[in-house]
Every structure is written in C-alpha cells, then in structure tokens.
Amino acid sequence: MFRLLVALHLFFSNLYACKDGLDSCRQKVVDSASIVEQTLQIPLKNNQRLVFSTTPPHAKIIKHDPYLSLYLVEDEKKFKYPFLINMNIPLGVLGVDNKRVVEGKIIKKQVGLNTLATFSEPLSAPSLLLNSCCALAGIVTPRGIIEKEYIERFLKVKEVSYGDIGIRVQDENGTVVVTSSNPFIQGNLVQEGDVVLEFDGKKVKESARLMRDILFSPIGSKHTLKIKRADKVAMHKAAIQKRAGGGYKADVFLEFLGLSFDKNLRILHIEKQAVRYGLKVGDKLMQINKKDIRSQEDIYTQINKLKNEVNLLFERENFQFFVKVN
Known part of the structure; x- marks a missing residue:
C-alpha cells in the first residue's frame, strides 16, 4: 500500500x-x-x-x-x-x-x-x-x-571524487582487456593486454560495469583482481586511490604526479607535490623517454612501456629541457 x-x-x-x-x-x-x-x-x-x-x-x-x-x-x-x-x-x-x-x-x-x-x-x-x-x-x-x-x-555524494586502481579497459571479443596501466600508482602490477576475469570474486563481463565498480568504490578500500596474462592466471590486490584525471579533465596518468595538461599538452596546473620538478604552467610536453609526443594517445602508448626511469622533455619559450619524474 x-x-x-x-x-x-x-x-x-x-x-x-x-x-x-x-x-x-x-x-x-x-x-x-x-x-x-x-x-x-x-x-x-x-x-x-x-x-x-x-x-x-x-x-x-x-x-x-x-x-x-x-x-x-x-x-x-x-x-x-x-x-x-x-x-x-x-x-x-x-x-x-x-x-x-x-x-x-x-x-x-x-x-x-x-x-x-x-x-x-x-x-x-x-x-x-x-x-x-x-x-x-x-x-x-x-x-x-x-x-x-x-x-x-x-x-x-557529498563530495565528488572517483576511485582509481590505475587501469583503463575496453571490451574485446567477449573479454575485458586492459588498454593502459598507470605505472605511477604504487603496487600496480597489472599490464597492458591483461584480461580482467574477476573483481572481488565476481566475474567481469563488461568494461562499463567494471569501471563503475572501480570509480564508485570508496577511496582506500581494498579489492582483489583476477587477471589472465598469456596462459597464466594470477590474483592481484588493489587499493582504491583518488582518480586524478578523466572526462573533461586530461587523463594521461601524469596527473597522478600533480601535473595537469590541456589538449595541446601544455601544463594547466601544478599540484604541490609536483613543484619540486621546477615546471611552470604553459610548459609543453614534447617527449617521453626520447619518444616524440603529439597527442594524449601518444602519452598512453609510451607510459605503457615505462619501467623505472621516466624522462620528460618540455619546451618553454623555445628552450627545451629534461625533467626526471617518479
């Protein structure tokens, strides 16, 4: 009634x-x-x-x-x-x-x-x-x-934020595949090309639902991923961290270090933790580890290949200089 x-x-x-x-x-x-x-x-x-x-x-x-x-x-x-x-x-x-x-x-x-x-x-x-x-x-x-x-x-929600474990995914032939993985998130062992089989013990059937589960999770919460890489299956632990970019904000993983970019790859904003790099608003990103960067997609491609050392080439008023970040 x-x-x-x-x-x-x-x-x-x-x-x-x-x-x-x-x-x-x-x-x-x-x-x-x-x-x-x-x-x-x-x-x-x-x-x-x-x-x-x-x-x-x-x-x-x-x-x-x-x-x-x-x-x-x-x-x-x-x-x-x-x-x-x-x-x-x-x-x-x-x-x-x-x-x-x-x-x-x-x-x-x-x-x-x-x-x-x-x-x-x-x-x-x-x-x-x-x-x-x-x-x-x-x-x-x-x-x-x-x-x-x-x-x-x-x-x-009272305060807008989204969760992040450092992966971006898409649907491929009935599976959910990792297209990019953020190397700057501590403890992130997932790699480009991995297939996500389960999230917290539940079978992952579509990328849309997986990303909602991650984005809507409380910051600091702990989760388990079941990942298939080649012929091997492994379990990974992941802690939800605050998402730094995406949507109408740039999302090239460097935001996690405190650097925000516009569509032309010029720095829009520098967070407190990134001041130590000596960069200025307006500096333009030119290379990652000596590979030319012309778009956000290029950044994703190069970041997926990163190991330990990351050298960024910037240009400021026709002067180019390298910055090492970690």
Whole structure:
C-alpha cells in the first residue's frame, strides 16, 4: 500500500508524466528551460537544477563534478514539475531537445569517465535522454552520453571524487582487456593486454560495469583482481586511490604526479607535490623517454612501456629541457 501511495504521489505531482505521448516530454523540456544554448539546466526536486556546462554557471553552486562538467545549483526559477531519475531498466529511450523527439536506445554503454555512451540515432548536443514518462535516463553532451548511474551518484555524494586502481579497459571479443596501466600508482602490477576475469570474486563481463565498480568504490578500500596474462592466471590486490584525471579533465596518468595538461599538452596546473620538478604552467610536453609526443594517445602508448626511469622533455619559450619524474 505504501509503495502504491508513493507511486500515485509521484504521478500526480508531475503534470507531464506519461501524458499525451512523446510530445509531452519535449514540451516539458521547453517549459522548464532545461536547454539554454550549449548548457543543460535540468530542474530536480528540492528546488535544484542539474547543470551540464564547461564553464561555471551564474548560480549558487552546491557541488561540482569537474570530470563530467556537472554542477548542482539552486533553482531560482523553481520549476513546479521537476525531472525524476529513471529507476527502471530502459528498453528504449527518447532523445529530446527543444524542437524534436528521437526514439532509440543506447547501443554502447559508458565506460568510465573517458568513453561516454552512444545512441542508436543521431542526437543534438546538448539534449536529454528520457523515458516515456519524462524521467531522466541520461544527458547528451558533445562527447557522448553521460548515463543515469553517473548522474544519480553525483546527486547522492557529498563530495565528488572517483576511485582509481590505475587501469583503463575496453571490451574485446567477449573479454575485458586492459588498454593502459598507470605505472605511477604504487603496487600496480597489472599490464597492458591483461584480461580482467574477476573483481572481488565476481566475474567481469563488461568494461562499463567494471569501471563503475572501480570509480564508485570508496577511496582506500581494498579489492582483489583476477587477471589472465598469456596462459597464466594470477590474483592481484588493489587499493582504491583518488582518480586524478578523466572526462573533461586530461587523463594521461601524469596527473597522478600533480601535473595537469590541456589538449595541446601544455601544463594547466601544478599540484604541490609536483613543484619540486621546477615546471611552470604553459610548459609543453614534447617527449617521453626520447619518444616524440603529439597527442594524449601518444602519452598512453609510451607510459605503457615505462619501467623505472621516466624522462620528460618540455619546451618553454623555445628552450627545451629534461625533467626526471617518479
């Protein structure tokens, strides 16, 4: 009885829910002013809005996720019929903007912070993914779809952070394969090409779920990985450390040392622990261990080959110099 009353309350408190078919969701997006130029400003309960923006919004910010460019802000307009998070398994969803509704489904799930989900049909960005009752199933950004699990977690946590054990993975022929491994995380014995068989005793079936399990784990928690390398299977212990990059932040593992880069490989920010390297904001990374670097992908390739010594070549005002890091 209690669940029925709750369901009825949610239904009647939302004028747009499941009303008049697909166009009701588009009308709700329009009436709520959820899409403003290149930002999303989605009204939620408690007089708050979920904002997707690459620049800080002009509003009172409650919290911020710099990895996914999400903000939770106070809603001065106080839209009467806020969006709910879709708690059901979406069989099909709607891509909705101010002008149209596109029916389809997510065909590739979000794998961590760097590989966002993709849709079966072309969608405008930014826009919303909704179910037929106008509940939020994801948001469409220029880089792809941020799925509801990440949105829901962002809304729940007090302070935004993500866990990391130093690996990036992808699905390959029914297995989950390590594509990159961070050599700067102490105790990380996993290598590029390893197949992840189990995480905490549970079979790993897809990279999307594995990365969520890692990212959403508490910092400092202990976990066990079952890894296959060539014909050998081994168990590895891993401690969750704080993720330093990903999504709308650069993610080349050097962030773990306190160095953040822009897309042109120039230093954006230097953390306290990296001051000892004598670098400055604006210094451009040119080489890793004498191998030329032209993109973030090049950095991944070279870091996967690192052993103990890491020599970085930087350029500053046409002057080049080496820095050894560890």
